[in-house]
């Protein structure tokens with residue numbers, strides 16, 4: 001069961017984090033979370049009026065048609081139409097972030113797509129470039145429809161890709177299965193852009209610079225990142241932190257000798273406790 005209090009709190013915390021990291025500014029940005037048939041949204045002008053220091057009670061809760069359950073209709077973020085359109089079209093999406101990250105916006109303000117080069121971006125979002133929708137009026141239905149089309153096209157090419165797109169001269173929209181990932185998509189994409197811009201400034205005209213990706217990480221390799229890897233060969237003899245001679249048996253297992261030592265210790269302690277209890 002999702003704790004209602006925690007959703008409202010997490011929207012405030014992610015908003016502050018986005019602001020402190022320069023991913024949103026006082027002119028805008030908005031955040032929402034979907035919980036079943038309820039949508040939680042950051043309040044209107046969180047940046048302009050509060051510099052993203054908003055409190056939990058200001059977070060609006062509505063149904064899927066934007067009918068308020070907690071809070072007033074006119075306090076809902078002005079970009080809310082995009083959030084609802086995304087939720088209506090992607091049932092698996094549980095959080096949407098709209099941010100104004102300046103390095104990503106530098107690409108959209110030249111109508112350039114963003115190649116995914118950083119390992120973080122390739123592993124978290126996938127290798128598809130982050131593309132632009134057409135210039136749109138902020139908060140309009142047209143903008144919302146274009147974002148949905150962009151996300152659907154991404155998913156058609158790569159069903160496992162992260163959902164994020166650029167809005168020229170304006171900002172980005174990301175959508176994910178939870179708020180942490182919707183935030184993460186923005187942060188890794190912005191870092192990706194910082195790298196692209198820095199290496200262009202530093203090495204763009206250097207004929208020795210090799211800007212190509214040498215190893216395209218596959219989905220299988222990405223999945224293997226979390227698997228346990230051995231750091232010693234089975235049978236490796238070593239001294240453990242307690243000074244015992246021991247042998248590594250693989251899969252994070254100690255040698256039987258080491259377990260005997262700890263059983264011995266447990267027996268000794270048990271005997272000692274029983275002896276003290278008898279004497280008391």
Ligand SMILES: [Zn+2]
Pocket residue numbers: 028029098099100138170171
């Ligand atoms: Zn905006």
